[in-house]
Amino acid sequence: MDISGLTIRQASDMLSSGACSAFALTTALLQRIADVDASIRAYASVDTAFALEQARAADDARAKGKSSPLLGVPIGVKDLLNVEGQPCTCSSKILKGYTAPYDATVIARLRDAGAVFVGRTNMDEFAMGSSTENSAYQVTRNPVDVDRVPGGSSGGSAAALAAGEAVATLGTDTGGSIRQPAAFCGCVGMKPTYGRVSRYGLTAFASSLDQIGPMTHTVEDAAILLQVMAGQDVMDSTSLSAAVPDYTQALQGDLRGMRLGLPKEYFVDGLDDEVRASILQAVETCRDLGAEIVDVSLPHTEYSIAVYYIIATAEASANLARFDGVRYGQRVTSGRDPVEMYGATREAGFGAEVKRRIILGTYVLSSGYYDAYYLRAQKVRRLILNDFEKAFASCDALLTPTTPTPAFRMGENTGDPLKMYLSDVFTATANLAGICALSVPSYETAAGLPVGLQILGPALGEEQILRVGHAFEQRRKVEA
Amino acid sequence: MAYETTIGLEVHVQLKTRTKMFCGCATGYGEAPNSLVCPVCLGYPGAMPVMNREAIRLTVVSGLMLGCEIARWSKFDRKSYFYPDMPKNYQISQYDKPLCLGGGVSIDLEDGSEKTIGLTRIHLEEDVGKNTHFGSSSGVDFNRAGHPLMEIVTEPDIASPHEAYAFLQTLKQILLYAGVSDCNLEEGNMRCDVNVSMRPVGSPELGTKAELKNLNTFKGVFHALEYEQQRQSALLARGECVVQETRRWDPERGETSSMRTKEDAHDYRYFPEPDLLPVVLDASQISVWGEDLPEAPRARRSRFAQEYDIPAYDAGVLSADRDVADFFEKAVSAGGSAKAVSNWIMTDVLRVLSETGRRVSDLPLTADALGGLTKLVEDGAVNMTGAKKIFSVLVEEGGTPSKVLDDLGLAQVSDTEALERMVDEAIAANPKSVADYRSGKAAAAQFLMGQVMRLSRGKANPPIVLEMLKQKLDQ
Ligand SMILES: [Zn+2]
Numbered sequence: 001m002d003i004s005g006l007t008i009r010q011a012s013d014m015l016s017s018g019a020c021s022a023f024a025l026t027t028a029l030l031q032r033i034a035d036v037d038a039s040i041r042a043y044a045s046v047d048t049a050f051a052l053e054q055a056r057a058a059d060d061a062r063a064k065g066k067s068s069p070l071l072g073v074p075i076g077v078k079d080l081l082n083v084e085g086q087p088c089t090c091s092s093k094i095l096k097g098y099t100a101p102y103d104a105t106v107i108a109r110l111r112d113a114g115a116v117f118v119g120r121t122n123m124d125e126f127a128m129g130s131s132t133e134n135s136a137y138q139v140t141r142n143p144v145d146v147d148r149v150p151g152g153s154s155g156g157s158a159a160a161l162a163a164g165e166a167v168a169t170l171g172t173d174t175g176g177s178i179r180q181p182a183a184f185c186g187c188v189g190m191k192p193t194y195g196r197v198s199r200y201g202l203t204a205f206a207s208s209l210d211q212i213g214p215m216t217h218t219v220e221d222a223a224i225l226l227q228v229m230a231g232q233d234v235m236d237s238t239s240l241s242a243a244v245p246d247y248t249q250a251l252q253g254d255l256r257g258m259r260l261g262l263p264k265e266y267f268v269d270g271l272d273d274e275v276r277a278s279i280l281q282a283v284e285t286c287r288d289l290g291a292e293i294v295d296v297s298l299p300h301t302e303y304s305i306a307v308y309y310i311i312a313t314a315e316a317s318a319n320l321a322r323f324d325g326v327r328y329g330q331r332v333t334s335g336r337d338p339v340e341m342y343g344a345t346r347e348a349g350f351g352a353e354v355k356r357r358i359i360l361g362t363y364v365l366s367s368g369y370y371d372a373y374y375l376r377a378q379k380v381r382r383l384i385l386n387d388f389e390k391a392f393a394s395c396d397a398l399l400t401p402t403t404p405t406p407a408f409r410m411g412e413n414t415g416d417p418l419k420m421y422l423s424d425v426f427t428a429t430a431n432l433a434g435i436c437a438l439s440v441p442s443y444e445t446a447a448g449l450p451v452g453l454q455i456l457g458p459a460l461g462e463e464q465i466l467r468v469g470h471a472f473e474q475r476r477k478v479e480a
Numbered sequence: 481m482a483y484e485t486t487i488g489l490e491v492h493v494q495l496k497t498r499t500k501m502f503c504g505c506a507t508g509y510g511e512a513p514n515s516l517v518c519p520v521c522l523g524y525p526g527a528m529p530v531m532n533r534e535a536i537r538l539t540v541v542s543g544l545m546l547g548c549e550i551a552r553w554s555k556f557d558r559k560s561y562f563y564p565d566m567p568k569n570y571q572i573s574q575y576d577k578p579l580c581l582g583g584g585v586s587i588d589l590e591d592g593s594e595k596t597i598g599l600t601r602i603h604l605e606e607d608v609g610k611n612t613h614f615g616s617s618s619g620v621d622f623n624r625a626g627h628p629l630m631e632i633v634t635e636p637d638i639a640s641p642h643e644a645y646a647f648l649q650t651l652k653q654i655l656l657y658a659g660v661s662d663c664n665l666e667e668g669n670m671r672c673d674v675n676v677s678m679r680p681v682g683s684p685e686l687g688t689k690a691e692l693k694n695l696n697t698f699k700g701v702f703h704a705l706e707y708e709q710q711r712q713s714a715l716l717a718r719g720e721c722v723v724q725e726t727r728r729w730d731p732e733r734g735e736t737s738s739m740r741t742k743e744d745a746h747d748y749r750y751f752p753e754p755d756l757l758p759v760v761l762d763a764s765q766i767s768v769w770g771e772d773l774p775e776a777p778r779a780r781r782s783r784f785a786q787e788y789d790i791p792a793y794d795a796g797v798l799s800a801d802r803d804v805a806d807f808f809e810k811a812v813s814a815g816g817s818a819k820a821v822s823n824w825i826m827t828d829v830l831r832v833l834s835e836t837g838r839r840v841s842d843l844p845l846t847a848d849a850l851g852g853l854t855k856l857v858e859d860g861a862v863n864m865t866g867a868k869k870i871f872s873v874l875v876e877e878g879g880t881p882s883k884v885l886d887d888l889g890l891a892q893v894s895d896t897e898a899l900e901r902m903v904d905e906a907i908a909a910n911p912k913s914v915a916d917y918r919s920g921k922a923a924a925a926q927f928l929m930g931q932v933m934r935l936s937r938g939k940a941n942p943p944i945v946l947e948m949l950k951q952k953l954d955q
Pocket residue numbers: 500503504505516517518519520521522626
């Protein structure tokens with residue numbers, strides 16, 4: 001069975017028609033991982049016995065009459081989402097050997113729907129990075145060009161799809177960590193509206209920015225996966241109570257009657273020429289599909305990276321304080337008192353980028369600096385949201401490049417954190433504003449590198465962006 | 481130069497909720513270590529807090545009892561510091577938008593006057609775990625971690641260790657009345673940090689303060705403050721300066737010692753808790769929570785004195801405990817005279833409570849029964865000797881007073897024929913006493929009276945017997 005490129009829809013059809021069993025499908029996927037992952041290293045760990053056990057249970061459930069679009073469908077899970085009984089290293093040494101004692105809410109929902117968790121995907125340590133080069137364990141390569149990075153932080157989830165070793169994966173997006181790797185690897189990645197998907201069980205990086213989202217081969221698959229993941233959760237006070245619409249219903253074939261905005265701040269100097277050309281071609285395709293295209297402005301965009309790195313690091317400095325070696329994870333016992341033990345444990349357990357961000361975050365919250373940094377950043381964040389609200393008053397969605405450049409080479413940005421941070425320049429705004437965003441593959445560069453078209457929607461505007469993404473994706477596939 | 485003492489208190493009160501503040505774990509004391517824990521209260525990766533609404537209600541009720549302004553909009557913040565008993569290494573607390581603002585507690589001074597200690601604020605936070613040291617290693621019990629903890633902060637209005645003690649007693653009484661906490665000091669339900677400084681009498685500015693920690697009893701607060709007052713006075717008298725620092729009270733040695741100075745003070749790096757929504761309370765919600773507010777203990781004390789015409793001291797004793805006060809009022813409404821019921825409670829009921837360590841609500845004796853018993857005495861159905869016996873039964877086994885009266889056969893004998901036979905018997909058997917009486921020794925009548933009571937096995941109606949004796953002896 002060739003499972004490379006298999007979508008959720010195709011897998012679901014095969015399973016429900018009896019063309020194959022979940023066991024056979026999972027076996028084939030595990031074989032594919034065994035064949036290709038040594039060179040890609042998308043998975044941090046694969047639990048074959050656990051995967052096959054779930055597949056068998058899915059087959060049993062189907063035999064007893066259960067049906068669901070995800071029943072028996074294998075899913076890769078980013079290594080910071082808790083799955084009971086599975087490791088959850090967050091690609092950090094400090095959580096080496098840690099076993100999650102509970103299911104994240106999204107995991108519990110997917111489990112109920114019959115999904116099969118095949119393995120843990122590699123990532124930047126604690127989701128801090130844009131290339132997956134910050135994993136403490138392994139470097140994941142971009143399957144499109146193995147000398148290039150897959151993006152990050154959900155690089156393993158994107159690379160697994162691009163390498164044909166996943167049907168669908170879960171990622172998390174704090175400043176672009178789903179969309180940027182999706183763009184670099186040529187797959188679909190969605191960051192839902194803040195609060196649309198429960199964060200319970202997502203190892204927090206920046207609590208006010210984090211969202212879990214689907215990473216898939218198609219927009220339709222993203223809709224199918226989101227359908228199960230979305231909805232209010234009593235365990236997450238920030239989850240939204242709004243009813244979950246039928247996302248697949250939103251996938252119409254055209255864009256007639258839709259107004260799509262082009263924010264001029266996303267087409268500035270520094271944007272790669274080929275990326276610009278790809279996105280402008282995508283815009284024309286959308287126009288051709290019936291959309292009205294209008295120019296809009298999001299004037300506070302230029303502050304987004306600064307604001308993002310203040311808020312995200314501030315929250316991270318508190319969120320990561322719990323990794324102290326007292327209750328779980330690695331502990332370095334040198335030292336005479338708890339404070340020395342913390343120091344030794346965190347010194348040995350955290351990588352350089354994590355330490356850099358903890359120090360930054362600690363600094364911006366410090367007495368005497370709080371007002372100048374954190375408080376001011378929160379005010380500008382509000383202005384960024386106002387920009388979007390104004391734009392969405394006249395547009396159904398906005399079209400932008402997902403990233404300023406295609407996938408960069410391994411090691412190209414590791415020596416320059418600031419340059420690395422700028423790869424989030426078009427994505428972080430959606431997290432700051434709490435709105436939803438989707439990256440779908442646009443036209444490739446001459447060298448065949450993927451380019452991501454980012455579709456930004458208002459809060460709870462998932463249906464609109466899925467509709468735009470789906471229509472564009474269908475047309476591009478026809479053109480290809 | 482003469483100095484005066486300025487004291488401010490921060491009182492931590494564990495709220496009486498069934499579950500912890502941010503998770504579904506039961507609250508409890510004395511359970512096996514780490515048996516009341518879950519991913520949330522252990523600070524596991526990915527776990528998130530969910531607000532316990534009851535903790536908000538109890539804090540608001542406390543605020544209403546203490547005359548605070550209840551914030552319509554308040555929020556939670558993260559207070560960061562590393563300590564092994566703190567699961568997340570930040571505590572979810574309230575920084576600049578607490579649930580309650582202002583308010584005050586009126587206390588009685590030693591000279592009988594009244595003084596109000598102002599409150600700055602009341603905020604809600606989560607409790608931490610408990611460290612235990614075993615020689616070369618340490619353990620942490622997180623059962624307590626996440627228990628809702630209310631922090632009541634006073635203005636620097638307290639002028640002496642006595643006032644601090646009176647404040648804590650009065651506060652405890654109010655919180656017990658409100659039913660928001662068990663206020664059990666042994667179980668750590670109430671803990672206190674103290675700020676104390678001295679300034680020249682009349683100076684508008686506060687002196688340099690010392691913060692005292694490890695004060696687990698009210699007596700401890702009192703003694704630590706007395707010690708600290710002397711220590712600071714001595715420094716100032718010598719012309720030295722008080723250093724701003726945190727000092728630990730050592731109850732064994734009876735002194736405070738420096739823990740850390742201002743230079744090593746924590747920077748808690750507060751910022752708004754992103755995992756929780758702000759707490760928004762509308763007026764109707766606050767008034768619904770305020771509807772069941774009990775009468776405050778001081779108000780009840782004055783009402784008791786007036787309404788029941790009992791001495792102020794008795795009113796104070798009866799109103800000190802809400803259950804006892806309720807018991808008193810219920811017994812009175814069951815038919816006893818306030819005076820008599822008050823006497824029963826002050827002498828007998830409270831004695832039983834202190835002897836057995838029980839609460840009045842745990843006694844088999846009901847308020848209705850005590851009221852009934854009082855009424856039996858007033859109606860002359862039983863004398864005090866018998867009533868005491870009935871009381872003992874009621875307190876041990878419960879039941880209704882009239883049934884116990886019958887069971888014990890203690891009905892007072894007022895039947896004159898029967899009494900006359902006993903009086904005649906007593907006179908006949910004690911000629912010497914009769915002679916004594918007739919020779920002017922009035923006390924002899926008491927002896928004869930006792931004989932009649934003995935013959936009646938305590939059931940004779942004493943006034944009738946006395947009357948009868950006098951008639952016969954005076955003939
Ligand atoms: Zn718990």
